[in-house]
Amino acid sequence: MKFRRYPTQDHPLLRILLSLTAISVVALFLVLPLATVFTEALRKGFGMAIDALKDPDALAAVRLTLLTAAIAVPLNAAFGIAGAWAIAKFVFKGKQFLTTLIDLPFSILPVVSGLIYVLIFGLQGWFGDSLRDANIKIIFALPGIVLATIFVTFPFVARELIPLMTDQGREEEEAATSLGASGWQTFARVTLPNIKWGLLYGVLLCNARAMGEFGAVSVVSGHIRGLTNTMPLHVEVLYNDYQFVGAFAVASLLALLAIVTLVLKSLLEWHFADEIAATHRH
Amino acid sequence: MSATGAVASRWRNPSALPGFGLSLGFTVFYLSAIVLVPIAALIIRPWELGFSGFWDVIKDPRVLAALRLSFGGAAIAAAINAVTGPIVAWVLVRYSFPGKRLLDALIDLPFALPTAVAGIALSQLYSPNGWIGEPLSHLGLRIAYTPIGVIIALTFIGLPFVVRTLQPVLNDLSREPEEAAATLGASRLQTIYHVVLPALLPALLTGATLAFARAVGEYGSVIFIAGNLPMVSEIAPLLIIIKLEQYDYASAAAIGVVMLAASFFVILTLNLLQNWIGKRQ
Numbered sequence: 001m002k003f004r005r006y007p008t009q010d011h012p013l014l015r016i017l018l019s020l021t022a023i024s025v026v027a028l029f030l031v032l033p034l035a036t037v038f039t040e041a042l043r044k045g046f047g048m049a050i051d052a053l054k055d056p057d058a059l060a061a062v063r064l065t066l067l068t069a070a071i072a073v074p075l076n077a078a079f080g081i082a083g084a085w086a087i088a089k090f091v092f093k094g095k096q097f098l099t100t101l102i103d104l105p106f107s108i109l110p111v112v113s114g115l116i117y118v119l120i121f122g123l124q125g126w127f128g129d130s131l132r133d134a135n136i137k138i139i140f141a142l143p144g145i146v147l148a149t150i151f152v153t154f155p156f157v158a159r160e161l162i163p164l165m166t167d168q169g170r171e172e173e174e175a176a177t178s179l180g181a182s183g184w185q186t187f188a189r190v191t192l193p194n195i196k197w198g199l200l201y202g203v204l205l206c207n208a209r210a211m212g213e214f215g216a217v218s219v220v221s222g223h224i225r226g227l228t229n230t231m232p233l234h235v236e237v238l239y240n241d242y243q244f245v246g247a248f249a250v251a252s253l254l255a256l257l258a259i260v261t262l263v264l265k266s267l268l269e270w271h272f273a274d275e276i277a278a279t280h281r282h
Numbered sequence: 283m284s285a286t287g288a289v290a291s292r293w294r295n296p297s298a299l300p301g302f303g304l305s306l307g308f309t310v311f312y313l314s315a316i317v318l319v320p321i322a323a324l325i326i327r328p329w330e331l332g333f334s335g336f337w338d339v340i341k342d343p344r345v346l347a348a349l350r351l352s353f354g355g356a357a358i359a360a361a362i363n364a365v366t367g368p369i370v371a372w373v374l375v376r377y378s379f380p381g382k383r384l385l386d387a388l389i390d391l392p393f394a395l396p397t398a399v400a401g402i403a404l405s406q407l408y409s410p411n412g413w414i415g416e417p418l419s420h421l422g423l424r425i426a427y428t429p430i431g432v433i434i435a436l437t438f439i440g441l442p443f444v445v446r447t448l449q450p451v452l453n454d455l456s457r458e459p460e461e462a463a464a465t466l467g468a469s470r471l472q473t474i475y476h477v478v479l480p481a482l483l484p485a486l487l488t489g490a491t492l493a494f495a496r497a498v499g500e501y502g503s504v505i506f507i508a509g510n511l512p513m514v515s516e517i518a519p520l521l522i523i524i525k526l527e528q529y530d531y532a533s534a535a536a537i538g539v540v541m542l543a544a545s546f547f548v549i550l551t552l553n554l555l556q557n558w559i560g561k562r563q
Contacts, residue, residue: 008460010470015377022373023385025366029438030391032413033403040406079312086306092294098309104317107546109499110397111519112538115526116320119327124531126323150316174298183300205393212396214502219523232398232502239402239506248406251399258394265394266387 037255040248052246053253060226061234061250064145068217068230069210072149077203080157084195085187088165089173099162105154110215114148117220140222145230148216153206160202161195164277168194197272201265208261212254328536339536344512345521349537351429352518353544356497359436360444364490367444368482374445375452389446392439397502404435405506427509432517435504440493447489448482455481484560491552498545 010018041049052058083102087095105113120126121138131138138144172194176186192199214232221228229237231250238247268276294302328336339345374386392400408415408425415426425431455478463473501519508515518541525534 008457008464008473010376014470018369019373019377019379021366022370025370025441026385026388028414029441030388033400033407033438034391034395036403036407036413037399040403075312079309082305082312083309085301086309089299090294090297090302090306092302092306094293098313101313101317102309104321107495107542107549108321109501109519109538109541109545111499111501111522112324112542115522115534115538116324118526119323119531119535120320122531124529147316151320154316170297170299177298177300186299187301208394212394212399214396214398214401215499215519218501219526232396235398235402236506239405244406247402251396251402254396254399258391258396258399261394262387262390265390266383 034255034259037248037251040244041252043248044245048245049249049252052243052249055246057226057229058234058246058250061229061231062253064142064229065211065231067142068145068149069207071146072153072210073203073207075150076153076206077157077199079154080161080202081199083158084161084165085191087162088168089170102158102162103155105151108151110152110213111219113151113216114144114219116151117144117147139220140224140228142228144220145217145228148220149210149213152213152216153209156206156209157199157202160198160205160277162277164195164198164275165191167277194275197268197275198277201268201276204261204264204268208258211257324535324538324542328532328539331532331536335532336536339533340540344516345518345537347513348516348518348521349540349544351432351516352498352541353548355429355432355436355517356440356494356500358433359440359497360490360494362433362437363440363444363493364486367441367489367493368448368486370441371445371448371452375449389442392442392503397439397500398506400438400503401435401506404431404438404503408434408507426507427511427515429515431507431509432504432515435507436497436500439500439503440497443492443496444486444489447485447492451482451485484556487552487556487559491549491556494552495545495549498548499541 009015083098086092087099108116118125118139121131121144122128123132123139125139138147172190173186176190177183181189211230212232213230214236217230218233218236221230221233223229223233223237225234225237231254235247235251235254238244238250328339331339340349370389374382374389405426406412408418408431410416410419410424410426412426418425425434459477459481460473463477464470468476499519501517504517505520508517508520510516510520518537522534522537525531525537
């Protein structure tokens, strides 16, 4: 008997059936919601969508989101580099435990990620009274929003760099220091060029989440229009006000951010697969 | 300097590279300030109610109903993804067709799309005048503002976890056992059922666990489509926010602690199950 096809190939009918199922799942569950965002934003014409974005409260939300990400992402990137340097380049006790703790924020639900800061800095939190006496606002203000954003994006850069830098070992850095390079010179000239694509990959994912976070920020923001509403929170406010064009116009900016992130992420994965831990492991 | 050096050498190996103290010091400080101290605040807070006060918060029927919806909905969504996820992963790894790379990149959309955006889009899509909601409403099926809507949103955010966990495993899977099964006369479906599926099972469980863990705490993509009717379609994270708005910090923290404890318990159980299956093979 002769096989009409290679024995580990599926029957053509099965192939078509499974492919169509997969494509429908992706189209129905993933593409359709994305398409809805843009069609709803443009439902009353392009001009209306642009006008909605020019609204002062919408512009304030865009500014706050950019500002929050501009503070949170560099801090987490610096932390990720420092953590990966300590964990990947040195051998010490408690290393595994430290790595586990760094991943902890990913297993905390978003709402609780905001709640923990309210418990410390909120009106009835640990430091509530002293903060009120000193007239410092953290909750329902920028510092709280930044803190919650830092928490939910905490592991992104570190968990990308730790496996990458561990794989790369420390011979190159040791060679540089033995030739007389200082620590910072070694980092800038040897380590950084080796990890730049991995770092960019981590920063990209960190930034997407920082700009899009909703649950955690919602708890600490207080939803004050034009003041403490980030873009995702502004989307919620407009949607609950039945201002659908405005809500979906702001949402489509965020959806564009997601698309740009996905494109850059795919490009990095295709071109620098060996220099990114996430694809390296595959 | 020499004293600290002697102490340090006992718990870390000597190294020619500089910067250990600075990098580890910053890491531990930042980790403690941002993560550890705030989580300690969460764990300590509910106990000001006393044990019975804590219990009173949790056994409130509205809280129990919300916990049931969050955990039950997450479990059903993970189960749905455990069926569709492997099909998508199989097609992406084993077949080649035009547009495959695009399909592959799209899988990560729920990771990248802000949850509030997904939330209003799903809500619009499944509302009685939306693209999917309208045809279904003629059949008498309502999805938005019911528990089914909650499950749809949780399925949406969970899919990439299953697909992305299965893909590398499928890629590395040797085809020899499949060839052997085929030469021994097994049909293709028998081979898939008896040879391929068992090999994928541990990864499938991991992916479903990740999807479940994410779905339990999900807030942004759910609250719009859920409609948030108390006792019917109100999820537990929303109740935490409601308690906070009433300045009832301790009750909010109590629900948060129970959710964390319960999801750690479920994840631990699934991990043990996965180890057990791995050992048996």
